[in-house]
Amino acid sequence: VGCIGCGICAKSCPFDAIHVEDKIAKIDYSKCLQCMICVEKCPTKAIKGNLNDRKKVTIEEDKCVGCTICKKQCKFDAIS
Incomplete structure (x- = not known):
């Protein structure tokens, strides 16, 4: 399951970054x-998140539903 838009992450972010x-x-x-x-x-x-490399984004392929939202939102065209 991907993001369901519940907003829990946004409410929990102390830096208003989400x-x-x-x-x-x-x-x-x-x-x-x-x-x-x-x-x-x-x-x-x-x-x-990856605590060893915080700038690395990972996609768990077994949880991917193929909606392509990540591809559409990536401003670097890094996802296919």
């Missing part, structure tokens, strides 16, 4: 300080 738009959580990386609270709070585990 907002839900069109029922999808969006992270403002200019405000995000990588505290990982959103990772802990996300009920569907749609937000992933």
Whole structure:
């Protein structure tokens, strides 16, 4: 299951770095300080963090539903 737009991550973010738009959580990386609270709070585990490499985004392929939202939102055209 991916993001369900519940807003728990946005409510838990102490830096106001997450907002839900069109029922999808969006992270403002200019405000995000990588505290990982959103990772802990996300009920569907749609937000992933890697404590060893905090800038690395991972996609768990077995949980992917093929909606292509990540591809549409990636401003670097890094997802296919």
